[in-house]
Amino acid sequence: MAERLGVELVGDAELRELLGLALRRNPKRAHLLVSQVLGKHVPQHPSVVYAAGFDLGRRVRALLGDEGARRAVVLGYAETATGLGHCVADGLGDAPYLHSTRRPVPGVPRAGGFEESHSHATSHLLLPQDPRLLAADGHGPDGSPDAALVLVDDEFSTGNTVLNTIRALHERYPRDRYVIVALVDMRSPADRGRLAEFAAEIGARVDLVVRSTGTVGLPDDVLAKGQELIAGQEALRAAGDPVEQPPSRTPRTRIDLPWPAGVPDGGRHGFTRAHRALLEPALPALADHVAKALGDGPRRVLVLGFEELMYAPLRLATALEARTAAEVHYSTTTRSPVLAVDDPGYAIRTQLVFPAHDDPADGPGERYAYNVAGAGFDAVVAVVDSAGDTPALHAPGGLLDQLAAHTGQVLLAVIPSYVPRPPAAALPPASERQEDPHMLLPEPLRGPAFSSYAPDEVGWLLQDLSDTRLEAPTEEREEAIQSGGAHYAESLPVEYQPSAQYQELFKAALDLSAARIARAVGTVTETVLAERGPRPVLVSLARAGTPVGVLMRRWARVRHGIDLPHYAVSIVRGRGIDANALRWLAAHHDPADIVFVDGWTGKGAITRELAAAITEFEESEGVKGFNPEIAVLADPGGCVRTYGTREDFLIPSACLNSTVSGLISRTVLRADLVGPHDFHGAKFYRDLTGSDVSGLFLDTVTERFDEVAGAVDAEVKELLAADRAPTWEGWAAVERISEEYGIHDVNLVKPGVGETTRVLLRRVPWKILARRGAGPDLEHIRLLAEQRGVPVEEVDALPYTCVGLIHPKYTRGATGADGKAVESA
Numbered sequence: 001m002a003e004r005l006g007v008e009l010v011g012d013a014e015l016r017e018l019l020g021l022a023l024r025r026n027p028k029r030a031h032l033l034v035s036q037v038l039g040k041h042v043p044q045h046p047s048v049v050y051a052a053g054f055d056l057g058r059r060v061r062a063l064l065g066d067e068g069a070r071r072a073v074v075l076g077y078a079e080t081a082t083g084l085g086h087c088v089a090d091g092l093g094d095a096p097y098l099h100s101t102r103r104p105v106p107g108v109p110r111a112g113g114f115e116e117s118h119s120h121a122t123s124h125l126l127l128p129q130d131p132r133l134l135a136a137d138g139h140g141p142d143g144s145p146d147a148a149l150v151l152v153d154d155e156f157s158t159g160n161t162v163l164n165t166i167r168a169l170h171e172r173y174p175r176d177r178y179v180i181v182a183l184v185d186m187r188s189p190a191d192r193g194r195l196a197e198f199a200a201e202i203g204a205r206v207d208l209v210v211r212s213t214g215t216v217g218l219p220d221d222v223l224a225k226g227q228e229l230i231a232g233q234e235a236l237r238a239a240g241d242p243v244e245q246p247p248s249r250t251p252r253t254r255i256d257l258p259w260p261a262g263v264p265d266g267g268r269h270g271f272t273r274a275h276r277a278l279l280e281p282a283l284p285a286l287a288d289h290v291a292k293a294l295g296d297g298p299r300r301v302l303v304l305g306f307e308e309l310m311y312a313p314l315r316l317a318t319a320l321e322a323r324t325a326a327e328v329h330y331s332t333t334t335r336s337p338v339l340a341v342d343d344p345g346y347a348i349r350t351q352l353v354f355p356a357h358d359d360p361a362d363g364p365g366e367r368y369a370y371n372v373a374g375a376g377f378d379a380v381v382a383v384v385d386s387a388g389d390t391p392a393l394h395a396p397g398g399l400l401d402q403l404a405a406h407t408g409q410v411l412l413a414v415i416p417s418y419v420p421r422p423p424a425a426a427l428p429p430a431s432e433r434q435e436d437p438h439m440l441l442p443e444p445l446r447g448p449a450f451s452s453y454a455p456d457e458v459g460w461l462l463q464d465l466s467d468t469r470l471e472a473p474t475e476e477r478e479e480a481i482q483s484g485g486a487h488y489a490e491s492l493p494v495e496y497q498p499s500a501q502y503q504e505l506f507k508a509a510l511d512l513s514a515a516r517i518a519r520a521v522g523t524v525t526e527t528v529l530a531e532r533g534p535r536p537v538l539v540s541l542a543r544a545g546t547p548v549g550v551l552m553r554r555w556a557r558v559r560h561g562i563d564l565p566h567y568a569v570s571i572v573r574g575r576g577i578d579a580n581a582l583r584w585l586a587a588h589h590d591p592a593d594i595v596f597v598d599g600w601t602g603k604g605a606i607t608r609e610l611a612a613a614i615t616e617f618e619e620s621e622g623v624k625g626f627n628p629e630i631a632v633l634a635d636p637g638g639c640v641r642t643y644g645t646r647e648d649f650l651i652p653s654a655c656l657n658s659t660v661s662g663l664i665s666r667t668v669l670r671a672d673l674v675g676p677h678d679f680h681g682a683k684f685y686r687d688l689t690g691s692d693v694s695g696l697f698l699d700t701v702t703e704r705f706d707e708v709a710g711a712v713d714a715e716v717k718e719l720l721a722a723d724r725a726p727t728w729e730g731w732a733a734v735e736r737i738s739e740e741y742g743i744h745d746v747n748l749v750k751p752g753v754g755e756t757t758r759v760l761l762r763r764v765p766w767k768i769l770a771r772r773g774a775g776p777d778l779e780h781i782r783l784l785a786e787q788r789g790v791p792v793e794e795v796d797a798l799p800y801t802c803v804g805l806i807h808p809k810y811t812r813g814a815t816g817a818d819g820k821a822v823e824s825a
Contacts, residue, residue: 001346005225007031011214018184018212020347023229025337031216032338034347035183038154039314040080041338041348041370043302043329046317052211053084053152056181057091059209060150063179070094071147072179073133076267077154077161078102078124079335083310085152086267088181090276095150098133099267100124101308102335103387104361106590108269108420124165129269129420134173148177156182156210159191163198170202177205185210233339250404254412254455255293256443257286257316264418265385266311279315287319290381293411298326298379302372304403305332306384307358312415313383320381329377333369333399340370350374352402357384357392369399372406379409385417386443391456391563416443419587441584441679444567450684451662452692457550459567461581462542462667463674465681470668471495490670493761495657495685499787505780506656506693510700512776517651518704520633520644521548522712523719525555527642528595528631530720535562536595539585541606541630542568542682543661544599544754547697548633552597554702559709565589570667570680573605573747576613578680582626591625598632599651602755603734603746604639604726606630636752636800637730648752648801657761659691733799737769741805748806751799753781759804760784766807767791771798778802 001007001021009021020034020042034041039049061069069092076085076099089097104125111131128134134149149169151162162180180195185208199206219225259265260282263275294301303320305313310332321328340351350373356365372380380403384393389412392398403410444459445451451460470492498506528536540549546568553566569581585594601607607630614628630640636648658664665683668674673681734749743749750759759765760781768785770778772794781802785792 001031004229005031006217006219008217009214010217011212015184015212015214019214022346022348023339023341025339031218032336032347033155033157033184033186033216035154038080038084038183039305039310039330040154040332040334041336043331043371043375046303046314046321046328046330049083049314049330050087050318052183053087054091056084056152056183056209056211057088059091060088060179060181061092063207063209064092064148066093068148072150073098073147074150074152075099075126075134075165076152079308079310081152081154082266082308083305083314083332084154084183086271086311087314088150088152089267089271092150094273096133096273097267097271098126098128098269099308100126101268102360102362103268103308103358105268105420127269133270134169147175148179149175150179150181152181154183156180156185156187156208157216159187159195163194166198166202166206170204174202175204177207179207179209181209183211185213186216188215229339233341250408250410252400252404252410252412253293254414254446254449255289256445256449257413257415258282258289259286259415265415266309266418268308269418269420283315283319284323286316287323290316290320290411290413291324294324294326294379294381294409298377298409300377301326301328301379301381302375302377302407303328303330303381303383304369304372305330306382306388307333307335307367309383309385309388309415316381316383316413326378329375331369331371333367335365335367337366337368338370342374352399352406354397354399354402355392355395357390357398358388359390367399369402372403374406377407379411380407381411381413383413383415385415387417389414389446389455394454394456414443441580441677447662451664452689452694453546453550453662456563457553457566458540458546458662459565460542460664460682461567461569461578461584461679462682463679464684465668465673466684466686468673468681468683470665470683490668492665492668492683493763495659495665495688498656498659498691502780502783505783506660509776509780510697513649513651514700515704515708516645516649517551517633517701519708519711519715521551521555521701522559522644522705522708523715524548524631524633524642524644525552525559526712526716527719528552529556529560530716531642532595532627533593535593536564537585537589537593538564538566538597539594540566540568540597541571541610542667543658543664545597545632546661546664547694548599549597550698551701552631554698555705558702558705570669570682571606571610571613572667572669572680573609575669576616577610579613579617579621580677580679582614582617582623583621584679586621586623586626591623592627594626596628596630598630600634600752600754601630601632601637601639601643601730602751603731603749604637604728605747607639634752634754638727639730640726641724643724651754656693658685659688660693660697662694663688663692729799734803737803737805743805743808745808748808750804750806752803753778753801756781756802756804757784759806760788760790763804764807765790766805767793769798769803769805770794771801772796774801 007021018036022032022034024032036042037048037052072095074085074089074095074097076082078100082099085099086097089095105127108127111126111128111134166178260278263278264271303313303317314330317328317330338348340348342349348370350371352369352373353366356367394400400410444461446455446459447453450464471494538549538552540546549566553564556562556564569578571577611628614626618624631642632640633644635643635646663685668681730751734746734751738746738749750756768790770792
């Protein structure tokens, strides 16, 4: 910078220790002051980074006095100073904190905004959960009109950004006092005079607190020379031989941090004294959680934050630094494009470039991590909020992939993105508020920590009950269920362990039906895309719907290049859908975009259950827009409008239980385990990994997508023009069978290949009705029936391929509809 551009850094020895110089890829400003203690571009010990901001906060506290510090509000700048501002607020003690953001949040109104003229990304939004946070006219956090506003940035270079901010806020929220805080003051003599003039203009006191001062000497032609130098460097790189990076074998592990309930992930919507009191005691346990996942191997660890998410990763890093023998460093990713030159005298030695992974409002673009490659880190802990935990993060060329090429271990730690409640007209002081438990719901569970599916395939809106004993013998469960002593969702059947012969039947059935399933997947997905918008949110009904939801998501990606969000939720017959899961979905997505997905319909009981549950939820919650219609792979019962086929054929995912559904159990709803503000539960059967065919099923069907694409296009065209109104002929058939066989309970009649399979695997079957002449679709049914000693009765005029009859009036020892032995079937 000095030799090639003539840029001069003027200041004392401390200034030269605090700052380095680099060249921006920015036509508005050529140079970048690279802080050594900010934790943005240069990895630094987290204790050093935290102390830099905290000490500035202590100086502001001394300036304002204890009472003035308590009344103050701290505002930090996105993205570089979000962490610094938060540390300053910590130094003040009790002051609430807010930082500007470039991420708009649906449902949260703007309380202000301003422009940063020299930046590569200019617009700043102010989105406090409580708009009164910025007020100082008697309606502020404590009603005091003279509460100071403390504005924190990493550098005070010209003063334009800070003055623009104060001018914009002063028009809406006038106050008597402002304090400007920065690590370094690099203003020219002319700019220094402007601050006093500005204070007089608005009639307020404006103080300045900085750690070090200096100036930057810039030649008149520095912008032109800078662009010329960048062009030359890029030309040299383009002329070099490309280096092929072999696929990395570095292990990547994802953990969901036990983030304290009710604590925001940062200051985007405000961070109060009450939040601080919840976070501080939780930090040691958070650090221990990370340390356990890292193991004893890494000696040099980088905790890498994510753009505006600086404070939470920093505090995690400071706690890790205090509780481990490893050498811990901290930095964050950034939007800022900077030229990297591997020279000891240059501040930005290396760069990693990757696509944005949080679906930014201003569109896709490159993001960067500087001075990470070649720094010798044994492990990198990448910390993101859940909004940034997207398929793009995990994709080839994404951040995790880039990190894996330069370290021996990558650990992804995810913090739940805070979703504020709608602002109220008047809120009590933060210390007196009680958090809405519905807003404290955890983020979805994901593989490999929960399920064998990849983390981007599905997020489970469930709680993990893997360590709870829930299984009971099938006969005991059936007797308890039919006697009214227990609901079927209060326990789990013992997982069926398929014989070698049955496993071979599954594989043969999969080979036989893969193309037919692929065609149905394509048909239902294209119908959803055509009728429910270009980017629906798939919500599968766990667990039978989950493999179908994954396949629909894959079809959309393979055929259209779009990544659809996909979640799995619990619905229980007689109890409805998980209302907390609906609350989570409504807080994170437009309810109108939600598409419920299931594997197949039987008689349509779940279809009716869902419709009733959605109506009840919307009436009680005041949330509108959910469409209760289910999209299914197969609709032999004629219960829905959106389906892949109405044939009743063998869907191999119905042949098994957890081992074809990501090793997840059926869902559980029991009062002593699931509280009023909990998700329903399920278990992850890790011990069945050796028998898991979930990936085999998905991959085998996915491989047939191209083969069936033409047939799908033709079929969808016909379907969209056809009358697809539900006929409910399946329900009528079930009622007839229930009376004809003396059962008198439609819940014990399970029509269709999928439901009949479930009867044989999970209930006490009485008999199987099979359509006369049914072929290979029933081979696994006949095998299971033989193994369990269940008669198979062939009948004519059956609208389904088969129907399973659960043993009516079951007691251990009974065999007939009247609860007594039957002489002949």
